[in-house]
Amino acid sequence: MPQFMDVHHGMKGITAEQLREAHKQDLAVEREEGVHFERAWADPESGTVYCLSAAPSADAVRRAHERAGHLTDEVHPVPLSI
């Protein structure tokens, strides 16, 4: 399945617990869109969160995040990886 990297902004001060909770919310709804959220990385200082997912499309990633309450308009396909 294609992979995607999406980026969330405005999460300044996010804690490890909040990141875990947000990821749990994503996992709870991802199947409805055929998405799997694999990894997430966060920078509390700049408020940036990166999520790596496998999904049928960028729109599916957007919809899954939206269902979980984590809107993002920055979803980048990453067909190549190492």
Next chain:
Amino acid sequence: MPQFMDVHHGMKGITAEQLREAHKQDLAVEREEGVHFERAWADPESGTVYCLSAAPSADAVRRAHERAGHLTDEVHPVPLSI
């Protein structure tokens, strides 16, 4: 060791082979800066490459990429991850 996500732009049309080669060049010089480049993801269409590394500092990541000929000024610490 702290983790970092860095972003390269302007890589439109990058191939799997070019991504592998670039990663190999990074690996060849990373020890000189105490960095380890763990993963890389690329989108040939937008020309964006994301690299995940473990490093003593963002500057060390910048210097390691520079030694390998892959300048980037976008290096984000990601102290939290899942």
